[in-house]
Amino acid sequence: MINNLKESLVEEKVNTFFNVEAVRKDFPILERTIYGKPLVYLDNAATTHKPKVVIERLKEYYESENSNIHRGVHYLSQLATNKFEETREKVRKFINASSVKEIIFTKGATDSINLFASSFGRKFISEGDEIIITQMEHHANIVPWQMLCEANKAVLKYIPIDDNGELILSDLEKLITPKTKLISFLHVSNSLGTINPAKEIISIAHKHGIKVLLDGAQSIQHSKVDVRDLDADFFVFSGHKIYGPTGTGVLYGKESLLNELPPYQGGGDMIRVVTMEKTSYNELPYKFEAGTPNIAGIIGLGTAIDYVNTIGLENISNYEHELLVYAEKKLLEIEGVKIIGTAKNKAAVISFVLEGIHPHDVGTILDSEGVAIRAGHHCTQPIMQRFGIPATARASFSFYNTMEEVDQLALAIKKVFEVFK
Amino acid sequence: MNSELRELYQQVILDHNKNPKNFGKIENHNHSSEGFNPLCGDHIHLYLHTDGDIITDISFEGGGCAISKSSASMMTAFVKGKTLAEANHLFERFHEMVTGTGSDDDAYEDLDKLAVLQGVKEFPVRVKCASLAWHTLVAALKNSPESISTE
Numbered sequence: 001m002i003n004n005l006k007e008s009l010v011e012e013k014v015n016t017f018f019n020v021e022a023v024r025k026d027f028p029i030l031e032r033t034i035y036g037k038p039l040v041y042l043d044n045a046a047t048t049h050k051p052k053v054v055i056e057r058l059k060e061y062y063e064s065e066n067s068n069i070h071r072g073v074h075y076l077s078q079l080a081t082n083k084f085e086e087t088r089e090k091v092r093k094f095i096n097a098s099s100v101k102e103i104i105f106t107k108g109a110t111d112s113i114n115l116f117a118s119s120f121g122r123k124f125i126s127e128g129d130e131i132i133i134t135q136m137e138h139h140a141n142i143v144p145w146q147m148l149c150e151a152n153k154a155v156l157k158y159i160p161i162d163d164n165g166e167l168i169l170s171d172l173e174k175l176i177t178p179k180t181k182l183i184s185f186l187h188v189s190n191s192l193g194t195i196n197p198a199k200e201i202i203s204i205a206h207k208h209g210i211k212v213l214l215d216g217a218q219s220i221q222h223s224k225v226d227v228r229d230l231d232a233d234f235f236v237f238s239g240h241k242i243y244g245p246t247g248t249g250v251l252y253g254k255e256s257l258l259n260e261l262p263p264y265q266g267g268g269d270m271i272r273v274v275t276m277e278k279t280s281y282n283e284l285p286y287k288f289e290a291g292t293p294n295i296a297g298i299i300g301l302g303t304a305i306d307y308v309n310t311i312g313l314e315n316i317s318n319y320e321h322e323l324l325v326y327a328e329k330k331l332l333e334i335e336g337v338k339i340i341g342t343a344k345n346k347a348a349v350i351s352f353v354l355e356g357i358h359p360h361d362v363g364t365i366l367d368s369e370g371v372a373i374r375a376g377h378h379c380t381q382p383i384m385q386r387f388g389i390p391a392t393a394r395a396s397f398s399f400y401n402t403m404e405e406v407d408q409l410a411l412a413i414k415k416v417f418e419v420f421k
Numbered sequence: 422m423n424s425e426l427r428e429l430y431q432q433v434i435l436d437h438n439k440n441p442k443n444f445g446k447i448e449n450h451n452h453s454s455e456g457f458n459p460l461c462g463d464h465i466h467l468y469l470h471t472d473g474d475i476i477t478d479i480s481f482e483g484g485g486c487a488i489s490k491s492s493a494s495m496m497t498a499f500v501k502g503k504t505l506a507e508a509n510h511l512f513e514r515f516h517e518m519v520t521g522t523g524s525d526d527d528a529y530e531d532l533d534k535l536a537v538l539q540g541v542k543e544f545p546v547r548v549k550c551a552s553l554a555w556h557t558l559v560a561a562l563k564n565s566p567e568s569i570s571t572e
Contacts (some may be wrong), residue, residue, distance in 0.1 A: 041470075073546075075432060080546035142481035357487070358461075358484075358485060358487060358490075358551065359486075360461040360463070360485075360488075361486045361487045361488070362548075364426070364429070364544060364546075364547060365426065365430075368423055368425075368426045375461060376460060376461050376462060376504070377462050379462075381462075384462065390461070390462030390463070390464065390484050390485070391461055391462040404511070419430050419435075420430075420435060
């Protein structure tokens with residue numbers, strides 16, 4: 001019996017075996033060198049590289065399908081429209097939305113949040129109302145709310161974080177009042193790697209009749225997001241962080257809620273009838289898509305989603321977790337390395353500081369070894385203030401990174417200490 | 422380590438980083454200014470005492486990378502005792518040196534020890550680190566009420 005169980009475990013391991021060397025061949029940029037050294041790209045939380053299929057898809061579009069969408073009766077316009085709309089269905093399926101009407105294309109997660117803050121704010125936020133975010137938000141999920149609160153005389157509150165970089169959830173119920181209209185928070189922290197208990201927070205919010213926006217900029221590429229299972233009212237992500245082109249993003253919203261929101265920008269495509277006196281607006285999702293979108297990019301995003309599906313999010317999750325565990329172990333073996341963000345549930349993002357050495361110097365020296373990381377505040381200054389540090393160095397991983405690259409990172413960090421000894 | 426990097430992190434720069442000169446706050450300052458480098462979180466607070474045209478005392482506080490800290494340390498040591506006009510001229514010379522906009526055969530001998538920061542010009546993203554203290558100095562001398570940002 002035990003032997004059988006063992007065998008089945010081995011088999012499972014083999015089934016989920018992930019061939020990173022094969023996958024790396026899909027990404028042309030990984031072949032290049034930096035200052036004569038192989039590129040070790042560990043800045044995936046900033047943006048991910050693009051597989052060949054995505055790059056070729058963009059070329060194919062411009063070479064044989066280029067046309068404006070939703071407008072022409074001619075062949076190419078219809079072809080481009082179909083291809084563009086195919087991505088909407090791919091995104092719907094990918095996040096398990098109920099309908100393509102719930103998928104709004106934007107320039108990226110920041111654009112999605114600004115769209116939402118503007119529309120939701122105009123309709124639902126008035127003087128004295130309260131919005132709750134967290135202390136670990138990216139500036140993209142802080143500044144739009146500060147701007148809205150200033151304009152509408154509303155109040156912005158923050159769920160604090162503890163020393164591990166986890167939300168202090170027991171404070172949430174205390175922050176909620178009858179005036180609370182919205183909770184907006186990130187699913188995975190781009191600086192700490194913390195995976196927030198989204199389902200739990202959403203359920204608390206809904207108990208109080210509060211709507212929720214979930215920022216999936218750092219979760220969508222790492223593990224399965226099911227907006228219906230989470231019961232998220234709104235969800236945003238960027239295409240370029242999930243192996244798609246820059247300038248693409250998504251705002252998901254429950255259809256009934258999106259219908260209640262006023263349009264964001266005015267222009268072509270978002271209208272039904274325009275007279276000199278008045279305009280009636282198009283239906284969902286076009287109501288929120290004024291002007292010619294990034295057609296090629298959105299089509300490329302569809303290809304990126306196909307690619308991720310081929311690799312399999314479960315394989316990605318498992319392998320990236322192995323990378324995380326190995327990298328944390330290797331880094332902590334080096335004396336003087338401290339990891340910032342030690343939550344129980346983490347994505348493959350490691351923020352670290354080296355004793356007595358500024359992260360910016362770390363970044364420059366690592367770069368000279370071909371190791372690309374990010375050094376700075378990662379657009380999360382409140383987190384830096386919380387931990388009393390100006391900045392961190394951050395290594396963020398993708399499924400195309402290897403254990404050998406982790407070793408390279410560790411070696412390069414040792415070089416930093418040598419320079420500063 | 423490649424030669425550009427060795428040039429950037431010379432021992433004298435590392436020494437100033439470890440034991441900066443004129444670090445702290447002088448109580449009887451009559452000029453001060455704050456400088457930020459939002460890109461990397463460098464932050465410097467500069468205090469000056471001038472008597473007529475002469476910078477009689479100068480100090481700085483704050484945190485930053487080795488380049489920004491050693492640059493601030495060396496700058497304060499160098500401009501102490503100089504006139505305001507001299508300090509402004511040195512700022513221009515220093516700026517020329519770290520941005521690499523001056524002439525190629527210029528050895529920047531007039532900048533004396535500060536010439537060790539020449540290596541910065543090979544690292545465009547680090548130029549702001551080296552020049553933060555200087556921008557803050559110019560702002561302090563103008564008594565500019567706004568804080569200074571390199572962005």
